[in-house]
Amino acid sequence: MEKVVGIPDSSATFTVSDKVILGQIDTGTERYYIEQTNKMHDGKVIHVLYSSDSLSVSWVDNAVTYLERTMSNFIPKTQKGELNFTVMPETTIVPKNETFDIHLTLSNVGENTINVWYMEEQVSYDIHFYDSNNNEFGHECGIISRVMLTNEALVELRPDESISDTRNSKYWNLTEGEYTLNAVYHTSKGGDITEPYWREKYNPIM
Numbered sequence: 146m147e148k149v150v151g152i153p154d155s156s157a158t159f160t161v162s163d164k165v166i167l168g169q170i171d172t173g174t175e176r177y178y179i180e181q182t183n184k185m186h187d188g189k190v191i192h193v194l195y196s197s198d199s200l201s202v203s204w205v206d207n208a209v210t211y212l213e214r215t216m217s218n219f220i221p222k223t224q225k226g227e228l229n230f231t232v233m234p235e236t237t238i239v240p241k242n243e244t245f246d247i248h249l250t251l252s253n254v255g256e257n258t259i260n261v262w263y264m265e266e267q268v269s270y271d272i273h274f275y276d277s278n279n280n281e282f283g284h285e286c287g288i289i290s291r292v293m294l295t296n297e298a299l300v301e302l303r304p305d306e307s308i309s310d311t312r313n314s315k316y317w318n319l320t321e322g323e324y325t326l327n328a329v330y331h332t333s334k335g336g337d338i339t340e341p342y343w344r345e346k347y348n349p350i351m
Contacts, residue, residue, distance in 0.1 A: 227254045282319070
């Protein structure tokens with residue numbers, strides 16, 4: 146049991162897990178409570194902090210409603226648009242002891258200007274190679290640590306505009322032979338992104 150700094154007769158107890166914090170703070174003249182609600186925001190449990198003076202079910206419900214409305218102002222809106230994602234490998238047959246480039250292009254083929262994530266492998270798109278037995282060949286450069294994206298990760302695409310990226314096959318454990326190439330462009334909830342953007346998945350037919 147802990148104490149509030151500067152209040153000798155106080156007490157404070159907490160129960161903490163990866164998702165939930167429960168607590169009670171007693172100052173001697175007032176009690177404060179930290180409790181979880183049955184509401185979620187962005188995959189996280191919403192908590193409320195209240196005092197014994199305001200202890201009532203209706204007050205807690207009103208506090209949760211107010212918190213949800215406030216937090217909803219920070220959720221980026223989803224934009225709708227028409228995109229085309231093309232993936233062009235320089236060859237369909239892997240030559241012996243050689244590598245080749247893979248060219249990827251994301252184009253706005255709709256009528257609306259939209260925001261999309263910048264092009265980066267393992268961040269906004271993934272590439273997969275499969276052999277004739279449908280076995281996937283592993284990625285050799287490791288997994289990129291995905292940090293919380295900010296508004297700087299957004300690229301404005303006007304109608305008929307495109308963004309591109311190129312990836313070399315040296316990052317896959319390929320041997321000589323013929324492969325099936327699969328790639329997908331995707332966005333999701335972007336952490337610290339506050340601007341509206343296109344949030345879907347595009348998997349072209351190869």
